[in-house]
Amino acid sequence: MDNRPHDNKAWFLVLPVFLIVAISAIIPLMTVVNYSVQDILGPFQRVFVGTEWFEQVLNDERLHGAFLRQLVFSGCVLLIQIPLGIAIALTLPAKGWRSSLCLVLVALPLLIPWNVVGTIWQLYARPDIGMAGVAVNALGIPYNYTSNAFDAWLTVLIMDVWHWTPLVILLCFAGLRSIPEAFYQAAKIDGASAWAVFRHIQLPKMRRVLTIAILLRFMDSFMIYTEPFVLTGGGPGNATTFLSQFLAQIAVGQFDLGPAAAFSLIYFLVILLLSWVFYTYITHTDREDAR
């Protein structure tokens, strides 16, 4: 039993964070809730419409399409980036100048602003002048991301893998470096295979960083906007129109603030639920293993 006196003064130290979160997140969220039940006609002209926007948005076929595309996209992102990140982190030199050099090179895509990434890939993948686009076509594979929906979708996926796998690599690398050498020595004495070392030492020890990596990559890919906006503009057709772009079309394109607010809240709830399920599952498994 812990009989030490509890001092609640520490709460005052986190007060600034509460205030910042309130101003930057809670108050805007409250405003979005208020907007979602009204028809906003002008800055001070509005009409209460109840749940009308929610009904409209939930029954919108375009939203269903964007939601499905988004789920498949995020699923593919996780299925590719997490194993790839782990594999590359395992092959990186552990120490010395080679390790530093590799880390810097690997981290380079992370330093590039999102809209620039879109522009780079727009040029790189162009079938007429882009290096990748021309090379793929020269191999006899017809590829044109501006007119073919599958090509456009694939290009956005490859671009995201290129841009964000480095984050997974860095996190995994940090996780791997935190494993004490004694674990490897014990495995060597027992004659463990490389797979056994990975399965029973490295992977369990990386669980915490992988939790962060999966959460970050899921949330980020689920909210992807800038890169596909610059690369394909959501097209051809609606092939690469993800949820954020759909939301921007309603809010900024059509200036329908009420439906956009209702949609934002639904979007927020979906992300909240999925992130919570991921987090709970992974931390729960972690605790079960620790017993």
Place this chain on the structure above:
Amino acid sequence: MDIASELATELEWMAWTGPTAAFFAGIALILAGMTVWQTVSPTVERRGFLPMPTTRGDRLFIGLLGSAYIHLATVGFTDLNLWIAFGLSLLWMAVVMRFG
């Protein structure tokens, strides 16, 4: 101008409505109540019908999230009155808090 009117003018940009104000007041009261409850009788992690051990705060979160989805499903996919969704949410909340 009295304080209430002045506050209402200051918060005009937030486009407050009666129902949304009541909603947030409800959430704030729940959180305040839970804080007092936690101070008086600290939560103990336990396992109920939910697939993982939960604290009181966890169950509140699950209850509120579930309630939001009950309301969304009712609004989006049925013609039922919203009060029915509210009643179902209260029931869900009570079940999760007691047996979750």
